[in-house]
Structures are given as structure tokens and as C-alpha cells.
Amino acid sequence: MTTTSPTTPELSPPSRQTYLDAGYTVRSWLLTKDHKRIAILYLISITLFFFVGGAAAVLFRLDLMTPEGDLVRSETYNKLFTVHGIVMIFFFLIPSIPAVMGNFILPMMIGAPDLAFPKLNLLSWYLFMTGGIFAVAAIVLGGVDTGWTFYTPYSSTYSNTNVMLTAVGAFIAGFSSILTGLNFIVTTHTMRCPGMYWSRLPLFVWSMYATAIVMVLGTPVLAMALLLVAVERGFRIGIFDPALGGDPILFQHLFWFYSHPAVYIMVLPAFGVMSELVPAFSRKRIFGYNFIAYSSLAIAVLGFLVWGHHMFVSGQSVYAGAVFSMLSFMIAVPSAIKVFNWTATLYKGHISYDTPMLFALGFIGLFTVGGLTGLFLATLAVNVHVHDTYFVVAHFHYIMVGGAVMAYMGGLHYWWPKMTGRMYAEGWARLSALIIFLGFNLTFFPQFILGYQGMPRRYHFYVPEFQVLNVMSSAGASILGIGYLIPLVYLLWSLRYGPVASANPWGATGLEWQTPSPPPTENFLETPVVTADPYDYPSETYAEPEPGASSPGPRADLAGV
Amino acid sequence: MDQDFRLWPRQASELAPRVDAIYIALLLMALVMTVLIFFFVIYFSIKYRRGSKADRRLSQGSYLPLELTWSIVPLIVGMVFFVWGAKTYFDQVIAPARAIDVYVVARQWMWKLQHSDGTREINALHVPAGYPVKLTMISEDVIHSFFVPDFRTKQDVLPGRYTTAWFEAKEPGEYHLFCAEYCGTDHSLMRGKVVVLEPADYQAWLQGGTPEPKSRGEALFRRYRCYTCHSGESKVRAPLLEGVFGRTVALADGGSAKVDEGYVRESILRPKAKVVAGYEPIMPSFEGQLSEEDIVDLIQYIQSLSAPAQTP
Numbered sequence: 001m002t003t004t005s006p007t008t009p010e011l012s013p014p015s016r017q018t019y020l021d022a023g024y025t026v027r028s029w030l031l032t033k034d035h036k037r038i039a040i041l042y043l044i045s046i047t048l049f050f051f052v053g054g055a056a057a058v059l060f061r062l063d064l065m066t067p068e069g070d071l072v073r074s075e076t077y078n079k080l081f082t083v084h085g086i087v088m089i090f091f092f093l094i095p096s097i098p099a100v101m102g103n104f105i106l107p108m109m110i111g112a113p114d115l116a117f118p119k120l121n122l123l124s125w126y127l128f129m130t131g132g133i134f135a136v137a138a139i140v141l142g143g144v145d146t147g148w149t150f151y152t153p154y155s156s157t158y159s160n161t162n163v164m165l166t167a168v169g170a171f172i173a174g175f176s177s178i179l180t181g182l183n184f185i186v187t188t189h190t191m192r193c194p195g196m197y198w199s200r201l202p203l204f205v206w207s208m209y210a211t212a213i214v215m216v217l218g219t220p221v222l223a224m225a226l227l228l229v230a231v232e233r234g235f236r237i238g239i240f241d242p243a244l245g246g247d248p249i250l251f252q253h254l255f256w257f258y259s260h261p262a263v264y265i266m267v268l269p270a271f272g273v274m275s276e277l278v279p280a281f282s283r284k285r286i287f288g289y290n291f292i293a294y295s296s297l298a299i300a301v302l303g304f305l306v307w308g309h310h311m312f313v314s315g316q317s318v319y320a321g322a323v324f325s326m327l328s329f330m331i332a333v334p335s336a337i338k339v340f341n342w343t344a345t346l347y348k349g350h351i352s353y354d355t356p357m358l359f360a361l362g363f364i365g366l367f368t369v370g371g372l373t374g375l376f377l378a379t380l381a382v383n384v385h386v387h388d389t390y391f392v393v394a395h396f397h398y399i400m401v402g403g404a405v406m407a408y409m410g411g412l413h414y415w416w417p418k419m420t421g422r423m424y425a426e427g428w429a430r431l432s433a434l435i436i437f438l439g440f441n442l443t444f445f446p447q448f449i450l451g452y453q454g455m456p457r458r459y460h461f462y463v464p465e466f467q468v469l470n471v472m473s474s475a476g477a478s479i480l481g482i483g484y485l486i487p488l489v490y491l492l493w494s495l496r497y498g499p500v501a502s503a504n505p506w507g508a509t510g511l512e513w514q515t516p517s518p519p520p521t522e523n524f525l526e527t528p529v530v531t532a533d534p535y536d537y538p539s540e541t542y543a544e545p546e547p548g549a550s551s552p553g554p555r556a557d558l559a560g561v
Numbered sequence: 562m563d564q565d566f567r568l569w570p571r572q573a574s575e576l577a578p579r580v581d582a583i584y585i586a587l588l589l590m591a592l593v594m595t596v597l598i599f600f601f602v603i604y605f606s607i608k609y610r611r612g613s614k615a616d617r618r619l620s621q622g623s624y625l626p627l628e629l630t631w632s633i634v635p636l637i638v639g640m641v642f643f644v645w646g647a648k649t650y651f652d653q654v655i656a657p658a659r660a661i662d663v664y665v666v667a668r669q670w671m672w673k674l675q676h677s678d679g680t681r682e683i684n685a686l687h688v689p690a691g692y693p694v695k696l697t698m699i700s701e702d703v704i705h706s707f708f709v710p711d712f713r714t715k716q717d718v719l720p721g722r723y724t725t726a727w728f729e730a731k732e733p734g735e736y737h738l739f740c741a742e743y744c745g746t747d748h749s750l751m752r753g754k755v756v757v758l759e760p761a762d763y764q765a766w767l768q769g770g771t772p773e774p775k776s777r778g779e780a781l782f783r784r785y786r787c788y789t790c791h792s793g794e795s796k797v798r799a800p801l802l803e804g805v806f807g808r809t810v811a812l813a814d815g816g817s818a819k820v821d822e823g824y825v826r827e828s829i830l831r832p833k834a835k836v837v838a839g840y841e842p843i844m845p846s847f848e849g850q851l852s853e854e855d856i857v858d859l860i861q862y863i864q865s866l867s868a869p870a871q872t873p
Contacts, residue, residue, distance in 0.1 A: 078745075145745070149743075154703040241720075248721070287621075287624075291628050291632075315724045318651065326647075329639035339598060347620065348617040349605070350610075352610070368594065376591075378639075378642075378643070378646075379643070379645075381579070381645075384714065384715050385580055385714075453567060453569070456741040465567060
């Protein structure tokens with residue numbers, strides 16, 4: 001680790017030697033070992049994937065406006081929803097918050113100059129892109145139509161599409177997830193600056209740590225399951241297809257043993273972002289720090305014990321179903337605790353309505369609805385009716401889009417000035433938060449009703465009585481699409497024309513705000529020393545911070561010891 | 562099947578009101594929770610907005626009694642719903658003994674149904690109102706799922722293994738039958754209807770069908786020369802099939818097995834898997850020679866040797 005020569009303790013004017021100035025060539029980006037640059041690489045690539053997945057969604061939502069699906073053929077429709085699922089889950093949601101904000105912010109939060117394994121970090125991006133290229137190749141070469149769940153024996157024997165290419169893509173991308181998780185665990189254990197005890201870790205770091213555990217333990221199982229599908233498909237060795245002597249339910253067990261925890265890979269980081277946003281914009285210490293930290297770990301552990309709730313009607317034993325149902329109710333508790341804690345944090349705060357906070361408040365509402373409908377699905381008798389209907393689709397979109405994507409957007413706006421050194425257009429940003437919230441609800445709320453009426457998922461043609469709600473949902477999808485395009489415009493605009501951001505534009509605590517925006521390559525000019533608890537906002541009294549002033553509260557002694 | 566816009570599926574089976582009762586209770590619980598959280602979020606956001614004059618003294622970073630309360634209460638509420646849901650679920654999946662048997666063979670992308678008297682239908686299932694109907698289902702290719710929303714019943718249909726479901730329709734009428742497990746290109750066209758008739762009309766419909774009572778199964782039994790072993794006159798010792806269906810038999814390896822649809826199917830396809838105690842494992846496998854429908858016919862024939870035919 002190199003540090004520059006000691007500078008004056010003032011942070012303004014900030015040092016212009018930022019991580020962005022470390023090199024201007026493409027090569028300096030593609031061969032970088034700087035966690036911040038790698039985060040930017042991830043940001044650019046997952047944004048591309050996000051709009052690929054989104055375009056697929058817009059297309060099939062348009063198609064679903066009529067019961068007869070006049071836009072595309074059934075084969076195309078099936079490929080569209082498969083592309084949407086695979087791209088959005090494996091190439092956007094799973095890497096979104098961990099690979100962008102985790103990579104960029106986590107080392108800064110604990111006062112570290114970089115992650116523990118910078119080269120592995122770069123490798124993880126290359127693996128991710130390799131997997132992505134395989135997936136895109138599968139799409140370009142004719143698509144894949146198994147659904148993102150790859151259920152056997154359809155995927156291993158019957159589908160005549162590019163299952164192998166897609167499976168290889170997801171397989172390779174899985175390794176990038178494992179490396180990221182490994183890096184976060186080791187970094188959190190070994191790279192904390194003096195005074196950064198476990199009890200002082202920002203809650204974002206706690207949630208990243210829990211996520212990393214799930215990534216390291218879960219992803220290999222998916223890799224094995226996909227490998228076995230490839231083996232059965234390629235060599236006709238009977239593993240899942242009963243015609244070859246296999247067992248079709250075995251695949252579902254292997255798949256959900258990873259893919260249920262994967263839901264927590266998507267939403268635990270979102271919890272972490274929320275735990276940063278709510279105190280920062282309430283200017284108040286977070287309520288129940290310990291409960292939030294430990295509930296993250298509880299979710300990581302319990303998350304591995306509920307995979308069977310995807311299989312209540314699959315033919316698994318009814319007694320197994322009962323056990324999984326009970327465990328699913330138990331995992332709802334730590335999630336509920338977090339929502340209550342964020343709400344309690346607002347109490348007696350000093351709440352501002354900046355864009356990240358709007359996304360955070362939207363998250364609380366949407367995640368509450370998503371979580372509560374999860375209880376409907378955990379209830380055995382109700383699950384039998386709504387399983388594999390639009391009720392499930394609505395539920396997990398409330399969690400993944402209403403939860404994970406809202407938090408991702410909130411975090412992106414929150415740390416945007418830190419990443420880029422620029423502020424975005426606040427008015428446009430608030431408008432987009434509002435449009436996304438409204439468009440989202442219009443898209444997915446009708447699907448709950450649709451699902452209870454009995455419209456199955458993945459239906460290209462449907463019976464006429466479902467049309468009204470489908471049209472509402474499609475209308476919402478177009479609004480939602482616009483809501484996501486607006487940030488693309490004003491964030492890109494801000495890179496060139498946005499006002500220059502100060503080191504701490506929000507007046508937030510946390511080490512990442514104790515260093516210039518954008519940070520220098522080594523993050524901190526001097527190794528910070530932590531002397532206070534996290535979220536150490538001054539209680540009782542409050543004064544508006546002057547623009548560009550450093551944050552209140554003696555968080556870190558930047559003048560050195 | 563009316564095509565009106567509805568907010569709620571019809572309660573057309575015995576269990577539908579019970580499932581709906583849980584659903585309504587869940588809705589109420591969710592509504593209370595949502596209203597509470599929305600209220601507090603909005604109320605706090607307005608009252609404690611930056612620059613407001615609200616009193617902010619004595620705010621705490623944690624308060625254990627409150628946190629324990631909101632951890633334990635949701636857990637208790639959850640457990641109530643778990644028990645309620647599980648009890649109803651067991652009634653949903655365990656068919657009553659007096660149920661009428663219907664066999665379902667699913668394939669891409671059609672439903673083939675067979676009644677206890679041998680009558681066959683495609684994509685339509687006629688059943689009498691007021692009688693429990695037990696479905697024994699198998700797929701010829703990929704996984705499908707038998708789903709009748711108005712009955713609140715759903716069960717995946719697997720290749721290579723029988724699964725069962727049951728319902729008791731209350732009112733005559735036509736109800737949608739959907740495939741709920743993605744099964745390929747025309748998944749969304751794998752639709753049918755369940756036609757519920759008055760019992761008398763159901764009897765008349767059966768007569769008007771093409772009943773070949775048990776004859777197909779018996780013909781197969783002769784064509785494949787099963788009788789050379791499985792009959793009283795045979796020189797080769799094999800278990801007699803009369804009266805065996807539904808009983809539990811001792812196996813050569815010391816275990817025991819209930820002779821049900823799955824056991825019979827396995828014994829035809831993989832005879833050496835579960836050999837009855839006291840017999841030699843000499844039966845050949847008929848794998849690849851019989852279709853799933855042939856096996857259903859044989860099962861019905863063997864059932865008919867054990868029990869009086871069920872008629873409503």
C-alpha cells in the first residue's frame with residue numbers, strides 16, 4: 001500500500017489526483033486492479049444487461065396486451081421471458097449492488113486501500129463478461145426457451161434451443177460471484193482500519209458480508225446442477241430424465257438450493273443500502289443496529305433452509321412441504337425486523353426528501369407488500385392455488401424490482417457524487433423516482449389479482465377474461481420503462497455538466513465521505529482511525545451543513561495520530 | 562364458462578371456500594401491516610421533515626422491549642397461518658377413500674383422461690357433482706401441472722412417477738383446466754375444461770361414451786402373455802393378481818410395499834426392483850413395449866380383479 005506524503009488536514013480544495021486520473025487509456029481500465037475502476041466496469045456492463053433484459057420485458061408485455069398474442073410467435077415469446085429472467089437475474093440483479101457498490105464502497109467504508117485480492121477482483125469481472133458473452137451468443141444464435149429455471153427434463157432432453165451455451169454462461173458467471181464473495185469475506189476480516197471493530201462496521205458491510213457467505217456457499221451448487229444438465233444433454237447420461245433412469249425432482253432441489261439463497265443475494269445488499277440511506281437522510285443514528293446486523297446473518301443462514309417452498313406441488317413429500325412452510329414463515333421475521341427498524345429510524349429524525357431517500361421510502365413500501373405476499377406463498381393451502389401463477393410473478397417482482405432495484409437506484413444516486421465527483425439534476429431524479437414507483441405498482445399490482453384468478457405464468461395465449469388486468473400491467477410496464485430511461489439520460493449528462501460534488505454532499509457519516517470525491521487511487525491520503533460508533537449523527541441539535549463542509553461528528557481523525 | 566371480467570375465481574369445489582378463508586385472513590393481516598407501516602413512514606416523514614419544529618429529544622438508538630415485541634408477534638402470527646395452511650393442505654392432497662378414480666396422462670401439449678370404466682377423453686374431463694374425484698397422473702415427456710383455478714387445486718404431473726390430486730366439484734358447470742408448469746412451445750395452449758355434470762347426467766354421459774370396460778387392460782394382459790405366470794393354472798410361480806391391489810405385501814429383501822398404482826407400474830417396467838417374498842425374480846421388463854396409457858389400462862384391469870368397480 002502506498003500513501004502520498006502527508007497533506008494538510010483540510011479536504012477542500014480536494015486533491016485533483018483522483019482514481020479517474022490514474023490513466024486515461026482503455027488499457028488502463030481493462031487491466032486495472034483498482035476496486036473503484038472495476039466497480040465502474042461492472043456498472044457499465046450491468047447497465048447494458050439491464051436494458052437488454054428490460055427490452056425483452058417491454059416486448060412481451062406489449063405482446064400480452066391481447067389474449068391471442070399478436071406480436072410474436074409462441075417460440076419467440078418463450079425465448080423473450082427466458083432472456084428476461086436469465087439476464088436480469090444472473091447478469092444484473094446478482095452482481096448489481098455487490099459488484100458495483102460493494103466493490104466501490106466496501107473498502108472505503110472500512111478504511112481499506114483496496115480489496116484483499118485486487119487481481120481476483122479483476123478476474124471476477126472478466127469471468128462475468130465471459131459468461132455474459134456466452135449468454136448473449138445464445139440469444140443471438142437463436143435464443144433459449146427453458147425459462148431461467150431450466151427445469152428438467154425439458155431443458156436436458158426436449159428443448160431444441162441453445163441450452164448448453166446459456167448454461168455455460170451462467171456457470172462461468174457463477175465463478176465471478178464466488179470470487180466477489182470470497183474477496184468481501186477476506187477483506188472484511190483482514191483489512192479494517194484501526195478502530196473499525198465489528199461492532200462499528202457500517203450495516204452495508206454487514207449485509208455484504210452475509211451476502212458473500214451465501215455467494216460462496218450457494219453458487220457452486222448451481223454450477224453443479226447446470227453441469228449435470230449439460231452432461232445429461234450432451235452425453236445422454238440419465239440424471240434427471242426418467243426415460244434415462246433419472247429423477248426430475250432432483251434438479252429442482254439442486255436448483256432451488258442455490259436459487260432461493262440467490263434471492264437473498266439480491267435483496268440482502270438492498271437491505272444494506274437501505275441501512276445507509278435511512279440514517280443518512282434522517283440524520284439520526286439507525287434504530288436497532290445489532291438487530292439489523294444479526295438479522296442479515298440469520299437471513300443468510302435460514303435462506304439455505306427454505307428451498308423446498310418452491311416445490312409444494314412438485315410431488316415432494318407433503319411432510320417436507322410442511323417443514324419448508326414453517327421455515328419460510330421463520331425467515332420472514334428477520335426481514336420484518338429490518339422494515340420496522342428503518343421505520344423507527346425515521347422517528348425523531350431530520351428527514352430530507354433527496355432522491356436517494358425517495359427511493360428508500362419507495363423501497364419500504366414496495367418491500368413490505370412483497371414480503372407480506374411472501375407469507376401468502378409460504379402458506380401451504382394458498383400456495384397450492386397460486387403457485388406458478390402471476391401471483392408469484394408479482395410477489396417476486398415486488399421483492400426484486402420493488403426491493404433490490406429500488407435500493408440499487410437509491411444507492412446509485414447516493415454514491416454517484418462519490419463515484420464521479422458530480423451531482424445529477426435533482427429535479428429530474430425526483431421525478432424519475434416517482435415515475436418508477438407509480439409505474440411499478442401499476443405494472444405488478446394487477447398481477448396479484450390476475451394470479452389469484454388463476455392465470456398461469458409463462459402463458460403466451462390466455463383466456464379472454466384475463467385481458468383487462470393484462471392491459472393495465474402492460475400500460476404500467478411502459479411507464480416503468482420511461483422511469484428507468486430518465487436516469488440514464490441525466491446521470492450521463494451529469495458526468496460532463498453536473499455541478500462538482502463536495503467530499504460529503506449529504507452531510508453523512510461514514511469513512512467513504514471522509515475522502516475527496518472522487519477518491520484518490522489509494523482511497524485515503526492517510527490511514528483513517530475510527531473513534532466513534534457508526535451513524536454517529538449529533539442528537540438533539542442539528543444545523544444545516546454548509547455545502548462542501550466535512551461531515552459533523554468526529555468520525556475519523558484525518559490529521560493522523 | 563362465462564367470459565366476464567372477475568376479481569375472484571369461482572368457489573367451485575368443496576375446498577375452495579376453506580382456501581379462500583385463509584387467503585382472506587392473510588389479506589386482512591397484510592392490509593393491517595401495510596396500513597401501519599405506510600402510516601408511520603408517511604407520518605414520520607412529514608412530522609420530522611428537515612427544518613420542522615417537532616420535538617426530537619429523548620430519541621433512542623435501540624429499545625429492547627419494542628424490538629422483541631415486533632420480532633415475536635410476527636413469528637406467532639406466522640405460526641398460526643402455518644398451522645392453518647398445513648391442516649388445510651393435508652386435506653387438499655390426501656384423497657378420501659370413496660373417491661372416483663380418474664387417470665391422467667399428460668404430454669406436450671394435451672391432457673388425456675381415462676375414467677374407471679375405460680372411457681377416454683382428451684382436454685376435457687367430465688365428472689359428477691358432489692363426488693370426490695381422485696386423479697392419478699403421469700406425464701409422457703416433461704413436467705406438466707394439472708391446475709383448475711376454480712377448484713383451488715394444482716399438482717405437478719411428472720414423467721416416470723405417479724402423482725395424485727383430488728377435488729370434489731360442487732356445482733355443474735364448465736371450469737378451466739390449465740397446465741401450470743412450463744412445458745415448452747405451446748405450454749399456454751395446453752388447456753382444457755372440466756365439465757361438472759349432475760350425477761345422473763354423468764351416468765348418461767358415460768353410457769354415451771365408448772366404454773370398453775376393462776377390455777383393453779385384459780387384452781393387453783393376454784397379448785403380452787402375463788397370464789402364463791400370473792394365473793392359477795400356470796407352471797411358473799408368480800403372485801396371483803386377484804385381490805392383491807391395495808394390499809401390503811412382504812418383499813424378498815425383507816421390506817414391504819403397498820400394491821398401488823406406482824408399485825404395479827414399477828413392477829411392469831422394473832420387475833426386479835421390488836420382488837414379492839417367496840418368488841424368484843424371473844419376470845422380464847416390459848419397458849419400451851407399453852405406452853403410459855397401456856400401463857394405465859393394465860392397472861385398471863388388475864384393480865378390477867381386486868375390487869368392485871366404483872360407480873357413483
